[in-house]
Amino acid sequence: MFMMIDEEAIKAAVESILKAIGDDPAREGLAGTPRRVAQMYSEIFGGMPQNPVDELQVGYELGHREMVILRDIPFYSMCEHHLLPFSGVAHIGYVPGEDGRVVGISKLARVVDIIARRPQIQERMATEIADAIMEGLKPDGVGVVISAEHMCMTMRGIKKPGARVVTSALRGIFAKRAATRAEFMALIQD
Numbered sequence: 001m002f003m004m005i006d007e008e009a010i011k012a013a014v015e016s017i018l019k020a021i022g023d024d025p026a027r028e029g030l031a032g033t034p035r036r037v038a039q040m041y042s043e044i045f046g047g048m049p050q051n052p053v054d055e056l057q058v059g060y061e062l063g064h065r066e067m068v069i070l071r072d073i074p075f076y077s078m079c080e081h082h083l084l085p086f087s088g089v090a091h092i093g094y095v096p097g098e099d100g101r102v103v104g105i106s107k108l109a110r111v112v113d114i115i116a117r118r119p120q121i122q123e124r125m126a127t128e129i130a131d132a133i134m135e136g137l138k139p140d141g142v143g144v145v146i147s148a149e150h151m152c153m154t155m156r157g158i159k160k161p162g163a164r165v166v167t168s169a170l171r172g173i174f175a176k177r178a179a180t181r182a183e184f185m186a187l188i189q190d
């Protein structure tokens with residue numbers, strides 16, 4: 001799975017798609033399109049060769065045992081069913097483990113970006129973020145809530161713009177303790 005992205009193969013595939021829809025990939029406006037799409041796919045699928053757990057190695061043992069939340073983290077991902085974007089916000093909360101170890105807060109957003117930049121479904125995105133944080137930070141627990149709008153449900157198919165998909169993943173004391181879960185859910189509300 002962790003191979004580099006093959007931009008030449010993407011270029012050839014995009015050229016085939018343009019031909020298949022009856023357009024001329026050689027016409028002026030489309031001449032650079034396969035290359036642009038290949039470069040764009042390298043960027044938006046750039047999470048493929050990365051391991052989110054690697055982002056969580058630099059931490060500080062502050063002895064902090066209270067909940068830490070980074071909320072409203074914007075992200076863009078691609079739905080693996082239609083290869084159309086879905087985008088929204090992720091909220092992450094965790095309670096540091098026995099060692100009181102915390103990470104630089106930007107690292108949580110890095111985890112979101114790596115996991116978003118893959119062909120995804122929203123449920124798996126939430127569980128992968130939660131599992132990466134459990135593995136990399138070994139907290140007492142983690143909660144992840146993602147709220148997003150899917151282009152495959154707005155510009156085509158069922159066509160329901162504004163409908164938001166909300167998914168969550170709870171681990172450790174977020175799953176076990178109702179009070180911890182309630183604190184997290186209250187703090188991520190608008």
Ligand SMILES: Nc1nc2c(ncn2[C@@H]2O[C@H](COP(=O)(O)OP(=O)(O)OP(=O)(O)O)[C@@H](O)[C@H]2O)c(=O)[nH]1
Nearest residue numbers: 079080081082120121122123150152153156157158
């Ligand atoms: N559970 C889940 N479903 C998703 C996600 N993104 C897209 N989908 C759904 O994936 C499903 C694919 O269904 P199919 O019946 O195979 O495809 P389709 O005929 O294009 O489906 P419609 O979108 O209903 O037209 C659709 O219901 C999408 O709404 C996601 O992140 N999670």
Ligand SMILES: [Zn+2]
Nearest residue numbers: 079081082152
């Ligand atoms: Zn879709």
